[in-house]
Amino acid sequence: MPSEMTQGEQMMQPIIRRRGLLKAGAALALAPSAVRAQAKIAPPNIIKAGALVMSINPTLPPLQYVNDKGELQGMRVELANACARKLGLTPEYIRTEFATMIPGLAAKRWDMINTGIFFTEERSKLMYMVPYEQAAISFLAAKGNPLGLKTIDDLAGKRISVELGGIEEKRTREVADIIAKKGLKPVTVMTFNNFGEAFQALRAGQSDAATCIDATAMYQQQHSDFTRAISGVFPQTACFAFANKTLALAVVDALNELKKDGTYDKLLDQYGVLKIDSPTFAISGPGPA
Amino acid sequence: MKVWNWEGFWSYFTNLYLLEGALWTIGLTVSTLVLGGLIGLLLAVMRLSRHKALSYGAQTYIWIFRGTPLLVQLIIIYTGLPQLGLVRFTVVQSAIIGLALNEAAYLSEILRGGILSVARGQTEAARAMGLSPFQIFRLVVLPQALRVIIPPLGNSVNGLLKTTSIASVISMEEVLRRGQILMQQKFQILEVFVVVAIIYLAMTTCWDFVQRRIEAYYGKAYGATADRQLARDDH
Numbered sequence: 001m002p003s004e005m006t007q008g009e010q011m012m013q014p015i016i017r018r019r020g021l022l023k024a025g026a027a028l029a030l031a032p033s034a035v036r037a038q039a040k041i042a043p044p045n046i047i048k049a050g051a052l053v054m055s056i057n058p059t060l061p062p063l064q065y066v067n068d069k070g071e072l073q074g075m076r077v078e079l080a081n082a083c084a085r086k087l088g089l090t091p092e093y094i095r096t097e098f099a100t101m102i103p104g105l106a107a108k109r110w111d112m113i114n115t116g117i118f119f120t121e122e123r124s125k126l127m128y129m130v131p132y133e134q135a136a137i138s139f140l141a142a143k144g145n146p147l148g149l150k151t152i153d154d155l156a157g158k159r160i161s162v163e164l165g166g167i168e169e170k171r172t173r174e175v176a177d178i179i180a181k182k183g184l185k186p187v188t189v190m191t192f193n194n195f196g197e198a199f200q201a202l203r204a205g206q207s208d209a210a211t212c213i214d215a216t217a218m219y220q221q222q223h224s225d226f227t228r229a230i231s232g233v234f235p236q237t238a239c240f241a242f243a244n245k246t247l248a249l250a251v252v253d254a255l256n257e258l259k260k261d262g263t264y265d266k267l268l269d270q271y272g273v274l275k276i277d278s279p280t281f282a283i284s285g286p287g288p289a
Numbered sequence: 290m291k292v293w294n295w296e297g298f299w300s301y302f303t304n305l306y307l308l309e310g311a312l313w314t315i316g317l318t319v320s321t322l323v324l325g326g327l328i329g330l331l332l333a334v335m336r337l338s339r340h341k342a343l344s345y346g347a348q349t350y351i352w353i354f355r356g357t358p359l360l361v362q363l364i365i366i367y368t369g370l371p372q373l374g375l376v377r378f379t380v381v382q383s384a385i386i387g388l389a390l391n392e393a394a395y396l397s398e399i400l401r402g403g404i405l406s407v408a409r410g411q412t413e414a415a416r417a418m419g420l421s422p423f424q425i426f427r428l429v430v431l432p433q434a435l436r437v438i439i440p441p442l443g444n445s446v447n448g449l450l451k452t453t454s455i456a457s458v459i460s461m462e463e464v465l466r467r468g469q470i471l472m473q474q475k476f477q478i479l480e481v482f483v484v485v486a487i488i489y490l491a492m493t494t495c496w497d498f499v500q501r502r503i504e505a506y507y508g509k510a511y512g513a514t515a516d517r518q519l520a521r522d523d524h
Contacts, residue, residue, distance in 0.1 A: 204368035
């Protein structure tokens, strides 16, 4: 029986219907982002319109690392992404080593440092710091802890490898001072460009211990060939750091909202990370003069 | 953060920890030159040898050590070898060995070029006079080759003074790494980097001075206008 359409047109019918479905689907997908696109903050308070540019050093699983597809993962990535969503901004990450982050913030290369930067008096005078996490320092040893390191004093006469520039380096040197004052054998502090290389030195037996924070040390113990020998040393708060006060206050609001809706608590509990003591978030310290 | 801090600048300029780092840089450079120079000379002679095994052996060494980055070589020597259970070198040993092995590959090519620049007639005449191969090399070829070798060699030394900073990747505390450590105290990044740059400039300028003296010494036989043929003026 001859139909109204040719065979070719008949074949086209499902395709046209599918295209219609595709267009409807696209409209549905775009709709929420159209709502999200209302950024709560814009230049000059951020460097790039619609984006929250953050510096990160993704070498510390499970808090910030890169999976084998090269994608950023970790608790700090998830928390910062949630804050960016609350502000209507797209999170953008610049992967760099710690030593470049503070000067880069001043040079407006990024809006925010998201690498678990620890609160110190000196730093709080250079930028606006918002504490959101608590972490203590650990010392990793070779698998099985062959040297039997249990306390800080056991580190006397040992070689400790650590990343250059972070609080871990500062605390390692403080431990070296403590041991020197006690008159024990001096500690050798070896600085490397990043944690990966510091751990590699430990793996090769070129150092006796490597410094990092508790959560990273735990992860390394579970997934790698190291033992977390000493932990819980010098507990302190980790922060997001900003050069711009308006942005800092906006992120404080975002964090408070995340606390109210339970996202913050759930996320930190999931990763086993200590929350801050205070129930609300705020800028800590005076900020730049 | 302020624009420039003069007080900070002067404090870093007179910082002993930093100046000590400069001594380490010079020490690394000299050790690398001596060790690398000897290995390089051996490689150059092997490369020019009639025996294929020696020649190909040298070519392979040069190919590997010139073809891979110094940073990778240092990390392999420092952490790779112990991890494989082969041998463990300290930071300083690894730095010198890595730098020397790498530099030897480049130096051997400079030396080879210089040796080739000496006219064959010289070697033939020396052999006709009954000198042994070793004597020919030491008394006839090498002194004449040196005049051609010194400028590119001087260039290498200049580069080597700065290349030693790569050793910081295995935690060697030479002057640049010490500057980076100091930077983390007060975050006076620009001031520290300028001081480090001035220290490097002082070291390379000293070397320039030394190099000019060496060139004058080896260029004595050729007079003030070294590249003009003196024979032309005699007639």
